[in-house]
Structures are given as structure tokens and as C-alpha cells.
Amino acid sequence: MKLDHVVYFTQASPDAVVQQQANEGRYAVAGGRHEKWGTYNALLYAGNAYVEWLAVEEPRLATQVDHPLTRLLLYDLPAGDRWGTLCLSVEGIESFQEEVENKGFQTSGVLNAQRRTASGELKKWKMLFIDQPVSDELPYPFFIEWEEPEEVRLEKLRREGALPPGNETLEIQECIFHVQDPLKETGEWAVLLSQKVGDDHSIQLENVKLSFREHEEEKERLADVIIGQTDAYKQP
Numbered sequence: 001m002k003l004d005h006v007v008y009f010t011q012a013s014p015d016a017v018v019q020q021q022a023n024e025g026r027y028a029v030a031g032g033r034h035e036k037w038g039t040y041n042a043l044l045y046a047g048n049a050y051v052e053w054l055a056v057e058e059p060r061l062a063t064q065v066d067h068p069l070t071r072l073l074l075y076d077l078p079a080g081d082r083w084g085t086l087c088l089s090v091e092g093i094e095s096f097q098e099e100v101e102n103k104g105f106q107t108s109g110v111l112n113a114q115r116r117t118a119s120g121e122l123k124k125w126k127m128l129f130i131d132q133p134v135s136d137e138l139p140y141p142f143f144i145e146w147e148e149p150e151e152v153r154l155e156k157l158r159r160e161g162a163l164p165p166g167n168e169t170l171e172i173q174e175c176i177f178h179v180q181d182p183l184k185e186t187g188e189w190a191v192l193l194s195q196k197v198g199d200d201h202s203i204q205l206e207n208v209k210l211s212f213r214e215h216e217e218e219k220e221r222l223a224d225v226i227i228g229q230t231d232a233y234k235q236p
Contacts, residue, residue: 001195002208003086005043005049006087007052007222008083009055009083009084011056015030018042026044027166028042028051029043029161031115032116033116035114037069038057038064039073043162046168046227047170047171047230048230054073062074072084072085075134083222083223084139084221084222085139085141087141087144088142088193089145090128093145094110099194100192108130110128111126111128123147127143127144128142128143129142136218136220137220138179138220139221141189168230170228170229171207171229171230172226174225175209175210176222176225176226178214178220179215180220182213182214183201185212193205201213
């Protein structure tokens with residue numbers, strides 16, 4: 001299990017996000033359209049995961065669909081652009097569903113998903129959400145299994161120019177959550193993910209650290225994402 005991507009909720013269009021990132025010296029691309037959900041996105045690929053800027057393209061459709069991530073987006077957007085949640089990749093998502101349900105978690109069941117890219121290609125994957133009312137409480141991560149093996153996906157991204165060499169020197173190192181009770185949240189996530197809890201209210205996954213920090217905000221959310229250079233590219 002490892003980080004697949006982090007999700008930033010925004011009212012900006014993908015093209016606007018791409019331009020803003022370029023102005024700040026970062027390379028992002030317009031991802032495409034989620035035709036069944038009324039949303040679209042921009043993406044910044046790093047060496048170990050990626051950032052997704054998720055926005056509403058078709059408000060009427062987005063408000064009608066029964067999709068957990070879209071519901072969370074619509075709930076959070078009125079408060080302004082901000083980090084929303086994250087997605088973890090798993091192998092054998094049907095078996096993973098059975099595993100977490102045996103722990104007492106209710107799930108959405110495995111959902112088939114797809115996105116139409118700017119070039120017209122249809123990318124497909126499977127998703128799994130933990131059943132949870134949309135509220136100010138911290139949302140659990142959601143889970144993904146891509147249709148293609150990771151190396152095939154990465155090679156395609158390189159050929160398409162979505163993952164240039166400069167981006168491969170970057171990695172998402174830490175995801176920081178603001179919560180009211182770090183001990184409680186870390187414990188619940190550790191059970192869900194079958195992971196150990198660190199002394200600093202954290203969980204170390206294969207490619208990222210998840211940190212839970214006490215904060216007085218009523219809304220508990222992913223608050224910061226630390227992106228740095230991979231060890232191979234750090235200057236001595």
C-alpha cells in the first residue's frame with residue numbers, strides 16, 4: 001500500500017491551474033474530464049505520486065451523482081480552495097475490500113471509474129471508499145487500483161510529456177492532517193490500513209509519511225503536503 005495521489009479542491013479550471021503552476025516554476029498538465037461525475041482536473045506528477053486539482057465542470061451533473069469524492073468536493077468548495085483528501089493504491093482491491101469490511105468498516109463496494117484525457121484517451125481504474133457521512137470530520141482515504149501496471153502507466157506518462165525528468169526528481173514526502181484528537185485519528189487509520197503508529201502520531205507508508213496534528217479548526221482535513229527532492233537528487 002502506498003500513496004497514489006493527493007487531492008486539492010479548487011474552483012479554478014485545469015487550464016488556469018496549469019498556468020498558475022507554470023508561473024510558479026512547476027510543471028502540471030490538464031488531466032481530463034470525469035464524464036460521469038461532472039468534474040475535471042489538472043495533475044502534477046512527481047517521482048512517487050501526484051497532485052490532483054479537482055474542480056466542478058458541470059454543476060448540474062455533479063450535484064446529482066452519488067459519488068463520495070464529488071460529494072466531499074461540493075461540501076468543501078464553498079469555504080474556498082483547499083486540500084481535501086488523499087488516495088492510496090492497493091493491489092487486489094476486491095480482496096482489500098473484504099479485509100476492511102471484516103474489520104467492521106462499511107464500504108462503497110468496488111467502483112469502476114474512468115477519465116477522458118485531453119487527447120481523447122480513456123483511462124480506467126477501480127476505486128473503493130469507506131462509507132462515511134460528509135461532514136467536518138476527517139474523511140478516510142480512498143483507494144485505487146489502476147487497470148494498467150505501474151511501470152506501463154509511468155512509461156506512458158513519460159512519452160506523453162506529463163512526467164518530465166524534472167518532475168521525477170520530486171517526491172511527496174509528508175501529508176499533514178489537522179485534527180482535534182491526533183491519538184484517536186491515528187489509531188483509527190492504523191487499523192484501517194493495517195499499519196503501525198509512530199510516536200509522533202504518524203503512520204509511515206511505503207512512500208509517504210502521514211502526520212496527524214492537533215488543531216482547533218472545526219473542519220478536520222488534509223492541511224499541508226510536503227514536496228521535496230528525492231534522496232537521489234539532493235545536493236550534498
